[in-house]
Structures are given as C-alpha cells and as structure tokens.
Amino acid sequence: MAITGVMRPGHCQLRVLDLDASITFYRDVMGLQFMGRDGRDRAFFKCLDERDHHSLILRQADRAGMDFYGFKVRDAATLARLDSDLRAYGISTERIPEGDLPETGERVRFQAPTGHQFELYWRKTDVGNHLGCRNPEAIIEGRKGISPVRLDHWQIHGADLDGSRDLFCDVLGFSLVERILGEDGKQDMAVWLTCSAKAHDIAFVRDERNDTLHHASYLLETWEQVLKAADVMTVHRVSIDIGPLRHGITRGTTIYAFDPSGNRFETFCGGYDFYPDMQPTVWTWDEVGRAIFYHTRELNERFLTVVT
Template structure:
C-alpha cells in the first residue's frame, strides 16, 4: 500500500487557562512556543521541522478539539479528497489555518474531528542545519523532541477502527480482539511506527491522552523525576506496555487532560510487511500495563 500520511502532524487540546497550561506544557514537558494568537498558543518539540504540533486553546471544556495528519505530498491530499467522495464520507474543505495551507476535515463514527493537510510553514528544528550537535543544551523540563501519538475512546470501537482503516488507510501495528475476532482496540499508523492514533473502548468523542516521544528508558525515569519535582500529578508509571513494548509514564496537565511520554518501542519499521500483533481480551491488562497485568481504575475512567 502506498505511503500517503507522513505522521500525526498536530492536535488541538482544550485547556481552562492558557497561561497555566503554558506553565505545564513549556516548563514541564519542555515544548517550545512558536506562536500565540488570542485564546490559542502554538507549540512544538525541539526536533520538529514544522511550525507546530500542539495547539492549546482556552475553553470552558477539556479534551481534544481535533487531530490532523500531514500527507506525504500535495497529490496525496487530492487523493484523499477523491477517496472520501467515492466512499460518500462527508468532509469540509478548510482553506487555511495558522501557518497552514488547505485541509480537509471529516468526523469519525466516534465523533472525533480529523483533518488532513500537506502545507505548513517549514521552520526546521532548533538545531543549526550545518554541523548540528545531537541535541540542544537549553531545553526546559523533560525536553520532548516531538509529538508521537494520541489515543481516543469510542463507544463502538470496531466501527471507528474500521473507519480509520478503510477511509484513511491506516494500518494496525497491534489489535486487541474480542471472542468474535473483531478489534475492540487498535494501534494504527501508516508510516512505519507503532501508532499515530489508537482507539480503545469508552465514551464517544473523548480524549484519553496525547503522547510525546522520549528516546531511552533513562529519559522516562528522568521525566518521572521532573514530574515529581514539579508536583505534577502522575497517573501511572514509569512502566512498560505489552502492546508496542513502549516505556511510559502517564500524567495530567493542570486541568486533567492526560499526557504521556513514550519511547523505546517495537521496531516495526524494519519490516514493511509487518502483520498486526494480536492480544486477546483476557490479556488486555498485561497488554496495557505489562508489569502489573491489570489496568488501574483511573486509567479506564478518566477521559476528557
């Protein structure tokens, strides 16, 4: 299958107070503010090459406003316009947005807003283009290099998983299957990585977490130290997932949106013909939290 979606390009997250949110996302996570307009701030990790990967929007409610995938080429955006028309999937064309060109916007069966775009202002990362060092020395907090993925909940997860597979042509790296063999949770991607988006059972249109990359298990422990030093509420971790093998810590922003640092995962990219790894429902606990083998209550019940 051709490769048409390069990555989860950005997400928009609603927060109750923009200044308090920036204190967390800049000083704890270490994201860099690249723009601010009215009730919105635009941020990115130090190794990201485009204008932003996270929009924080001041609102009366929490959760994720939208997720957006960047296409590999302008032609791929046209391909998806044609594909959605052929499949009778309703979509809107959005002419432009902050430092971004045209996008198309559709809704998943679970009520999540998904955009596809190609053009966004290219900024390069924060390192020089010539003879760069491996990382910048002046990072704040955890100093995450990039947005990795988001995870959303769906009342009929199988239907939403099939939508991502059939409409956007995302592929599963891993599935949780019910007794009938239908996926009730999936980790989905098109680029060879563990996932750009994951879908699990839960209420429609809700946001479970957004994850930022870290490169080593030591960096996960360092992230935990920083979370503790800044009195940031940790939900779970440090630990390892069975699904994706990723190392993890989950924590909350000042309002209750869940964040994760995630890294050191399976190397699916070495095998482009990778077939999905399957987990049975009775092994779900170990799939999610490999060491405890059962899922803590807050992880199941807290969504925004």
C-alpha cells in the first residue's frame, strides 16, 4: 500500500557523440558523480544525493538521443506482475538479465506506442549518498557544478500519445496530472503523468517524430539553485534554450539547456504534489504558451522543434 507498483524514474541511457567530452561535462558542469565506465563504451553517473548505483548511462554513438528509459518498481513480485500485465495488454516484453547494467538486477523491456524503449527493474545496488544512514549530516559538502538532487522525469515525443498515455495509466498505474488539449478541444497534445506524488514522472507530447527525447530533467532544491545553475551554464558556455523561468504546468521553475551532443536537459525545481484524488489540470490550445512558459507566455521555435 501507499507507494506500490512503479516507484520512480530510475535510470536512462543517453547517446553522446564524444564520450570523453561528455564525461567531463556531466561530472564537472552538471556536477554528477562519475561511477566509472565499462568496456562497452558506456559511462555511469548518479547524483550525489541519489543512493542507487547509477541513474544516467552515457553511450558513445553517432547520433544523440535516448536508448531507453528505466523505472524502478517496488519489488520482485511487482516486476513479475507488471510483466504479466503488459503482456496481457498486448505489449511484448523482453527480459534483460541481471548484470547487463552493472549493479542492476533483471529488467523487463518493452516498446511503448510512441516508439520509446522502456524498462522496469526492482534491484540496483544502494551505494549511499555520501551521508550514510546512521547519524548523517544534513548536507553533502564539496558539491561542484549544478549538482542536482536526482534524475526527476523525462519529456518524450511520439505520434501515438494516446497509446502511451493509456498504457501508462491503465497498466502501469500512472495518474494523469495535467494535459494540453489541441485546437479541437478534445485531443491531448501533451500529457503529464505521475507514478508517485510528484507533479510528473513522465510527459508525452504528440509529435510525428517517434522515439524522440525532448528533455531529461534533473531536480534542484531551490530557486536560488536554479539561478546558480544558469550562472554555471554561462561560466561553461553551455547552450541555454530558455530560462530561468516558471512553468504554468506543474508551477515548477526551470532552465532548459543542451549537453555537448545536443541532448536537451532541464534543471527543475518545485512543482506541486499530486495525489490521485485530485482533478487533472486542463490547458486549452490558446493558452499553451503560458502553460509551458508562464512568464514569456509564448513558445520559442527551438523549444518546439529540437528533439533528439
């Protein structure tokens, strides 16, 4: 009871064009903890305050984008049940054995209607967050760069938004938190879904470009940390898409920027808590600018067009 089923975004594998340069970027500018690389051109990172072994995998590739998106589920029984539920719903699943990702147990992989590869897993080694679990300090000293708290959520694009939305809500137990309706006032153009009490654990946007990534989002603790993130981005000449500003959707504050391979990421703070007894918030198409960027009240071209 309470938190069951799918718990949270746990890891994702991002394609980068230059692994060495990307390791430097994610370690020194993003301020993630570098957990090492393996023999398969992959590097592993976690946020300092995350406890599981890694939440970000970088893979050297010749085009940017995300290979897969992994959610951690409550336990082994949940994994088995969700695998079964997915298959019963008509979704093919594949078992990826323990050890394919280091310190990570068996994963259940499936493709969503929007073309993205998702996976569920329940076990990853708890390596701790530098504070320990016995008489810990309340802050982690020596944080560098942007240093987010955790991988927070993803926004991803594909044509069959309805299919992915229904799959996540009906099979995986997600709740609809906010939606943007199209000009017809009926069709969802974008949906924000949660599997916990966060304002979103994933967002889907209707877009002909299947299996594309709009951004991976990292959580910051305060609006002052959002400012510091923008400052750090400028010191390191990181390409900023937009921000700092507030979203209408979720009410969170944000900066969007690009990693050296052109993958967009977000440094995000806030967002209200959502419980499944709450009504979803609905945005109509004429208010989409204010929904996304509460202060500018209009979308920018780059935000709409660039995905990887």
